[in-house]
Amino acid sequence: MSLLALEGVDIFYGDMQAVFGASLHLDAGETIAIIGANGAGKSTLLRAIIGLTPARRGRVVFDGHDIAGLRCDLAARRGIALVPEGRRLFSTLTVEENLLMGAARARPGPWTLDSVYALFPALREIRHQPASDISGGRQQMVAIGRALLTNPRLLLCDELSLGLAPKIISDIYACFADICWRGVSIILVEQDIVRARDSSNRLYCLLKGRVTLEGSSATVSLDDIRHAYFGDRRS
Amino acid sequence: MSYVEAVLNGLMVGGLYGLFGLGLALAFGIMRIVNVAHGEFVVLAAYFGMALFTMTPLPLPAVIVCVAAAAFVLGWLLQATVLNRVLGPNPIPAMVITIGLAIVVRNVLVKIFGADIHTINIGPLQEMGLQFFGMAIGVVPLTIFAIALVLFVGMHMLLHHTMIGRAFRAAADDFEILETLGFNRRRVYAAAMGVAVMLSAVAGLLLAMRSSFTPFSGVERLLIAFEVVIIGGLGSLRGCFFAGLFLGVVQVVGLKVVPNSRPLFGHLAFFVVLLLRQAGLSPLLAWRRK
Amino acid sequence: MTGTGIKQIGGAAFPANALIAVVAAAIALAPVDRRLAMEMLLIFAMAQGWNLLCGYTGLLSFGHQAFIGLGSYVLYVVVNTGGVPPSPALIASAFASVAVGLVMWALLRHLRGAYFSIGIWVLADSLRLLFAQWEWVGSSRGIVLNPSSINPSTFANDVFWLALGLALVTQLGVFALLRRRTGLALAAVRDNEAGAASVGIAVEHNQLVAFLTSAAICGTAGGIYYLSVLYVDPAGAFDIDWQIRILFIVIVGGVGTLEGPIIGTLIYFGLRELFREAGDIFLIFQGATAAIVMLVAPSGIWGLVQARTGFQLFPTRRLAQRP
Numbered sequence: 071m072s073l074l075a076l077e078g079v080d081i082f083y084g085d086m087q088a089v090f091g092a093s094l095h096l097d098a099g100e101t102i103a104i105i106g107a108n109g110a111g112k113s114t115l116l117r118a119i120i121g122l123t124p125a126r127r128g129r130v131v132f133d134g135h136d137i138a139g140l141r142c143d144l145a146a147r148r149g150i151a152l153v154p155e156g157r158r159l160f161s162t163l164t165v166e167e168n169l170l171m172g173a174a175r176a177r178p179g180p181w182t183l184d185s186v187y188a189l190f191p192a193l194r195e196i197r198h199q200p201a202s203d204i205s206g207g208r209q210q211m212v213a214i215g216r217a218l219l220t221n222p223r224l225l226l227c228d229e230l231s232l233g234l235a236p237k238i239i240s241d242i243y244a245c246f247a248d249i250c251w252r253g254v255s256i257i258l259v260e261q262d263i264v265r266a267r268d269s270s271n272r273l274y275c276l277l278k279g280r281v282t283l284e285g286s287s288a289t290v291s292l293d294d295i296r297h298a299y300f301g302d303r304r305s
Numbered sequence: 306m307s308y309v310e311a312v313l314n315g316l317m318v319g320g321l322y323g324l325f326g327l328g329l330a331l332a333f334g335i336m337r338i339v340n341v342a343h344g345e346f347v348v349l350a351a352y353f354g355m356a357l358f359t360m361t362p363l364p365l366p367a368v369i370v371c372v373a374a375a376a377f378v379l380g381w382l383l384q385a386t387v388l389n390r391v392l393g394p395n396p397i398p399a400m401v402i403t404i405g406l407a408i409v410v411r412n413v414l415v416k417i418f419g420a421d422i423h424t425i426n427i428g429p430l431q432e433m434g435l436q437f438f439g440m441a442i443g444v445v446p447l448t449i450f451a452i453a454l455v456l457f458v459g460m461h462m463l464l465h466h467t468m469i470g471r472a473f474r475a476a477a478d479d480f481e482i483l484e485t486l487g488f489n490r491r492r493v494y495a496a497a498m499g500v501a502v503m504l505s506a507v508a509g510l511l512l513a514m515r516s517s518f519t520p521f522s523g524v525e526r527l528l529i530a531f532e533v534v535i536i537g538g539l540g541s542l543r544g545c546f547f548a549g550l551f552l553g554v555v556q557v558v559g560l561k562v563v564p565n566s567r568p569l570f571g572h573l574a575f576f577v578v579l580l581l582r583q584a585g586l587s588p589l590l591a592w593r594r595k
Numbered sequence: 596m597t598g599t600g601i602k603q604i605g606g607a608a609f610p611a612n613a614l615i616a617v618v619a620a621a622i623a624l625a626p627v628d629r630r631l632a633m634e635m636l637l638i639f640a641m642a643q644g645w646n647l648l649c650g651y652t653g654l655l656s657f658g659h660q661a662f663i664g665l666g667s668y669v670l671y672v673v674v675n676t677g678g679v680p681p682s683p684a685l686i687a688s689a690f691a692s693v694a695v696g697l698v699m700w701a702l703l704r705h706l707r708g709a710y711f712s713i714g715i716w717v718l719a720d721s722l723r724l725l726f727a728q729w730e731w732v733g734s735s736r737g738i739v740l741n742p743s744s745i746n747p748s749t750f751a752n753d754v755f756w757l758a759l760g761l762a763l764v765t766q767l768g769v770f771a772l773l774r775r776r777t778g779l780a781l782a783a784v785r786d787n788e789a790g791a792a793s794v795g796i797a798v799e800h801n802q803l804v805a806f807l808t809s810a811a812i813c814g815t816a817g818g819i820y821y822l823s824v825l826y827v828d829p830a831g832a833f834d835i836d837w838q839i840r841i842l843f844i845v846i847v848g849g850v851g852t853l854e855g856p857i858i859g860t861l862i863y864f865g866l867r868e869l870f871r872e873a874g875d876i877f878l879i880f881q882g883a884t885a886a887i888v889m890l891v892a893p894s895g896i897w898g899l900v901q902a903r904t905g906f907q908l909f910p911t912r913r914l915a916q917r918p
Contacts, residue, residue, distance in 0.1 A: 120485055141489075143484045143488055146485050160475040160478040174471075174487075401846055408839060408885075412875050412878045576721075
């Protein structure tokens with residue numbers, strides 16, 4: 071059962087077109103990865119799904135309803151949450167206040183403050199610190215926790231590994247099993263191709279705003295990925 | 306009045322100045338909107354309060370509550386129906402709209418009440434004073450200061466211990482992400498403007514009990530509010546409060562030195578702070594583009 | 596996309612300049628009420644100068660009444676105590692406005708957006724208060740112009756010619772400025788300061804040029820106006836109403852266009868005649884109109900015309916040359 075389907079989506083920033091006729095789909099319970107170089111349109115796609123940068127043409131079908139053009143907060147309330155690129159925590163709020171913002175307009179569901187602290191025990195100790203004062207890895211945990219607290223059905227993760235040490239990235243990805251188990255479907259945007267492939271059921275590759283590859287993460291070859299990623303065959 | 310009394314008086318009126326600044330700072334910090342009609346709303350509140358007080362049997366505390374409620378609604382409506390349409394990186398539309406509004410309010414007040422000077426006379430309480438270490442301190446100024454203090458504490462509680470207050474602070478930090486958490490940005494802004502106008506209205510009403518006002522007093526109130534924000538810093542509640550106190554003292558003491566020049570010393574203090582700030586903190590003064 | 600030269604302006608200057616000359620001649624020769632014409636020409640010049648700053652660098656000033664007041668007081672002081680005839684004394688008005696403008700810029704240069712707008716308002720208010728306290732210039736009573744400095748029989752015409760001259764210089768000058776590279780730089784600064792800086796445009800230099808030019812124009816216009824009424828006082832010369840008038844004219848006419856202030860001035864004076872009986876209501880109307888125009892048609896009347904027809908009376912838009 072398809073939870074999310076993008077059909078022929080065109081996205082513009084002002085007069086500049088960033089995404090051309092993109093189509094993808096996600097079934098409930100799946101984790102899909104979207105990979106591609108900088109500026110390929112990956113983040114733009116996520117912004118269109120949650121409504122920050124509405125698609126100008128095409129359909130964004132979530133749970134059977136076309137939500138293209140729906141106001142962002144309404145799309146979010148239907149069960150979509152974003153872990154944004156660069157974390158984007160509320161810098162003048164504390165760790166716990168950031169998390170509470172996630173819970174404020176939450177749908178009913180399993181995620182609570184306590185369950186997030188159980189997922190990320192390190193956060194409990196720093197809960198009263200200003201969000202701007204903590205390390206990058208901890209910030210990423212807060213960003214994920216904040217998004218989870220809205221009890222989404224679909225979690226959009228934009229470049230989780232950006233600027234973080236490998237050990238920390240591994241710790242964070244290790245939590246994903248727990249997240250999926252609780253019924254959240256995930257879209258991962260990643261520049262780290264291997265990480266993306268290993269953490270997802272299927273993947274898509276974007277190049278200059280167009281989908282150039284769709285495949286099962288288990289069977290797709292690195293060669294195919296390289297071709298789709300860079301757009302030419304490199305020997 | 307001795308200099309010490311002048312300082313004390315300055316401190317007491319400074320509490321109100323802090324509230325003026327806070328009203329402006331809330332709107333600017335959260336929505337990046339400068340409500341140029343801010344001063345006119347303050348004066349409007351004074352006239353409305355005066356009308357209620359003289360023409361209805363309502364006691365003073367009830368008048369204050371009425372004015373506060375009406376101001377909240379006014380601020381909400383202003384944001385929801387007009388200012389939410391000109392959100393964006395360009396500050397000019399909001400400023401032109403609100404200065405147009407200021408002109409309208411000012412001249413409507415002239416038409417209704419005339420250009421004469423008014424004050425709100427609250428009866429025998431006006432003259433009462435306390436003796437404090439040999440100095441006379443009015444009961445009214447003291448009470449007004451106490452109310453201002455209570456409002457500041459109340460704002461702190463609102464911003465740090467309620468959901469809507471946290472939403473205000475989050476909106477100031479990153480309104481896009483706030484939307485992704487399911488908050489209707491426009492409604493948060495309307496509430497913020499409601500609170501901002503309400504604070505300033507109450508302050509304006511209180512000020513009217515110890516100072517005279519005309520329909521043209523709005524400009525002076527706006528410039529005070531602005532100076533408080535610049536001196537105290539945009540994001541700081543404490544900053545607004547102490548900047549208000551500072552400005553109050555500067556003005557009252559300045560009045561002793563050069564009569565008839567009330568805003569001038571405040572302006573001078575503003576420039577000095579501006580110059581000092583240029584040396585270190587210019588990023589703080591640059592309007593943030595989002 | 597290499598070799599795209601952005602030099603060609605889509606439209607020659609000659610027809611527009613010729614038009615200006617024709618209109619000026621018409622105003623000079625026709626039997627108009629020269630007092631009213633003088634007022635219109637002066638406010639037009641102020642508006643065009645202010646528009647150069649707001650419409651082309653994005654700096655919205657709520658304080659240009661400072662220069663109007665300054666220019667007028669300097670004129671009075673130079674004429675009364677220096678014995679200089681009024682016309683050359685105007686040079687002092689312009690010069691003083693530029694000098695004070697430089698000092699103001701030192702205080703305001705890092706401020707942007709609303710901080711700049713209200714900051715300059717504070718400066719203007721400070722000047723008003725200072726002049727109202729300053730005994731040497733009559734404090735709040737003001738100054739009367741030395742009667743022997745003017746020729747009563749030619750006076751009305753003299754101030755008219757001065758106003759016409761200023762309006763002409765302003766229009767031709769601003770037009771020429773915008774057709775040069777400076778004009779392109781200014782528009783770039785207005786649209787995106789950081790972007791402009793990143794392509795090497797000296798942002799602050801261009802803003803300063805626009806600021807000082809607008810100051811000089813307003814200072815001179817203020818000087819001519821208060822010369823014509825033979826009396827100056829701080830409440831009038833530094834009145835925020837000057838700024839409100841200018842704001843109304845530029846916003847309604849079309850901010851950021853050369854044609855806007857012309858239309859705005861005509862509309863302003865037309866409406867003033869209409870509202871002759873009801874002074875308060877005129878002010879209310881001004882305020883409401885400026886607000887509504889900003890909400891509904893932010894580029895003003897000329898902006899609407901330009902959007903529909905692309906017509907430029909004073910061509911300043913550039914076309915990329917095809918290689």
